Amino acid sequence: MSSFQELAPFLAANWPIVCVAVVVIALVYFLSMKSEKQKEKLTPKENTKIPSPQDKGEHPLSEFAEEKQDPNEAPPLHDANTAHVLFKFERLPEKEMMTRSRDFYENLNQRRSIRFFSKDLIPEGVLENIVRAAGTAPSGAHSEPWTFVVVRDPKIKLQIREIVEQEEFTNYERRMGDKWVQDLQFVKTDHVKPYLEDAPAIILVMKQQYHIDENNVKYPHYYFEISTAIAAGMLITAIHVAGLVTVTTTPLNAGVALRELLGRPSNEKVMLLLPVGYPADDATVPDITRKPLDKIVVFK
Numbered sequence: 001m002s003s004f005q006e007l008a009p010f011l012a013a014n015w016p017i018v019c020v021a022v023v024v025i026a027l028v029y030f031l032s033m034k035s036e037k038q039k040e041k042l043t044p045k046e047n048t049k050i051p052s053p054q055d056k057g058e059h060p061l062s063e064f065a066e067e068k069q070d071p072n073e074a075p076p077l078h079d080a081n082t083a084h085v086l087f088k089f090e091r092l093p094e095k096e097m098m099t100r101s102r103d104f105y106e107n108l109n110q111r112r113s114i115r116f117f118s119k120d121l122i123p124e125g126v127l128e129n130i131v132r133a134a135g136t137a138p139s140g141a142h143s144e145p146w147t148f149v150v151v152r153d154p155k156i157k158l159q160i161r162e163i164v165e166q167e168e169f170t171n172y173e174r175r176m177g178d179k180w181v182q183d184l185q186f187v188k189t190d191h192v193k194p195y196l197e198d199a200p201a202i203i204l205v206m207k208q209q210y211h212i213d214e215n216n217v218k219y220p221h222y223y224f225e226i227s228t229a230i231a232a233g234m235l236i237t238a239i240h241v242a243g244l245v246t247v248t249t250t251p252l253n254a255g256v257a258l259r260e261l262l263g264r265p266s267n268e269k270v271m272l273l274l275p276v277g278y279p280a281d282d283a284t285v286p287d288i289t290r291k292p293l294d295k296i297v298v299f300k
């Protein structure tokens with residue numbers, strides 16, 4: 001009580017300074033709390049956390065089982081001082097733009113999913129160019145989170161067929177359900193997939209959740225799903241432009257067995273299987289049409 005009485009004359013004499021001091025202290029406190037909250041929001045915990053194979057319900061591959069390294073400690077994927085150079089670009093005449101875009105659409109409109117393949121071999125070098133084209137796809141932080149496994153060995157193709165057919169039998173029988181199987185009837189496909197042996201090549205598109213370099217440093221990948229899906233679209237386009245055919249095959253539940261057959265590490269997962277080659281002479285396709293432009297586009 002007595003100390004308050006001593007303090008009162010001090011407050012009475014210096015109240016403007018005391019008020020300013022209180023306001024400044026409150027302001028500093030408020031601002032520091034706000035910046036703490038913002039820092040929390042900016043910490044990319046979710047992006048860089050790499051689930052262990054066990055988290056993802058996968059078989060741990062022995063070579064990564066001992067791996068303890070935190071990807072947040074990896075150096076940047078690319079040098080922060082990477083030079084920026086002038087982009088060389090030449091505008092096309094407007095008429096040329098019109099014909100090129102129309103021709104490209106008309107060419108792509110000829111593409112069909114083919115399930116009957118000739119056994120004829122693909123000319124040397126064509127598959128390499130097709131994969132090169134897919135590898136030009138954009139990717140999160142230019143992480144290029146894909147691997148394309150090109151299988152031409154007949155023994156491996158047969159093993160792929162066996163794995164896929166075994167899983168697809170269960171898929172069609174039990175996993176897909178009646179409605180899905182019914183909706184697919186017009187395609188006339190089932191679990192039997194001779195095209196996996198007949199096609200001279202199968203390209204497996206693998207998406208990489210992260211990568212580990214030769215020094216065992218683990219780097220996170222960003223948007224690896226969408227990046228690899230874009231690359232897959234470009235791969236399918238490149239196959240068509242090269243004068244070959246394919247069908248997107250996505251066998252449920254066969255991914256781990258296929259990855260292990262191909263000796264690929266657990267940071268990779270099978271996204272698609274693409275048999276590639278020429279259509280069989282008697283190949284057929286369902287007589288379907290595509291949605292017209294006004295059903296797939298909204299201009300605002």
Ligand code: IYR
Pocket residue numbers: 168184187189190191248249250251252
């Ligand atoms: N993956 C199976 C089933 C299948 C599913 C859809 I959706 C298709 O458009 C086509 C097939 C298969 O390849 O037979």
